[in-house]
Amino acid sequence: MDAINQVFALFRINYHNQYYAAFKDNELLNQARRLWLNSLAQFAPETILRGARKVIEESEYLPTLNRMIRACQGDPEKFGLLDAHAAYVEACRAPSPKSAHHWSHPAVYHAGCASDWYFLMTNPEKVAFPIFERHYLKLCERVMNGAELPAPNVQLLPETIETPLTKEENLKRMEALRKQLDL
Template identity: 70%
Template sequence: MQEINPLIQQLAQEIAASSKTSPTEAGRSDQAGPQRARSSTEKAALVDALNEVFALFRINYHNQFYKAYSDSQVLAQIKKLWFESLQQFEPATLLRGARKVIEESEYLPTLNRMIRACQGDPESVGLPDARTAYIEACTARSPKAAQSWSHPAVYHAGLASDWYFLANNTERVAFPIFERHYVRICEKVMNGMELPHPNAPSLPATIETPLSKEENQQRLSELLKTLDM
């Protein structure tokens, strides 16, 4: 793991402190989308990833970087802002987004450009958009695992959201929950994770049908004969 410089360590401490004093969750950003609380270990991993992102920018945009961030205090504030706005993403996503920006642009990226790079293009890897995925999950018949899904991510998002919850709540209530799970799963897929395919319940080797009253009586008679009764 790359060593975290004092400025970044200070950044993490400031954000941890602000989460205790502010009624708004630390790191919340309307631009960044769904969030969840992170442990101190997860935050440290994100800080380390962000530190590596800025190191990549420094190497690839050398003159631009030093011109934009010549003041160490300004750089610390920029990193704090980026941390707050990007902490919805996994560390691997930050690095993927940074590489995408470097490959596609000759200019030092803005925060908005970095967010879009981290979000990526789910449809490019066969993932439907969240709304389409939600409709597919809600209209799928049972057993869910036996259905033909456009992508395993849709099934796993439905499973994580709870099928009963999706079926018994309005879209206004259910869709945000589904979307949160789906976005998180899509992020993992775009980072290279292969999702397991749904496990459909296997059919028994033989299917028995109930015996009629007459057949039951006949079997009972045969059993009694074998017992000499």
């Protein structure tokens, strides 16, 4: 709520005449604030304020709610992020093991993990993409707010490979174990 109030204060200062023409009375202003609060609830307060500053810098007109939502979503390309559909395609086409693949950004890998790789492979795009997109956009917002996502954890092969014991060695170890446990 504080972020929305700060945004409207910024708009009042920057778009003075347009602001007072759009919000002639307090009832209309309060309705607009409630609408914006509900529509921008998915974004962190810092993201909302960053979006407001971006709108003020780029536009000489009071922004619509749609324009504000797009500004809050930010420009993923500045952070090395793909658009959601391109990320989905990359996730679906990545070979196994997924953690060893060279990802365009760790957010794609983590969105794939959150969506479940098997689910992505076995369902049509119209079912799987919305799930992947939701996870990916949340991760993108975290990245654009300064979060560092860890790189995929690549499991390395062991340093030494042990050979299985022979039947006689297994019997000797079993006997020693029985003696140790008094069985």
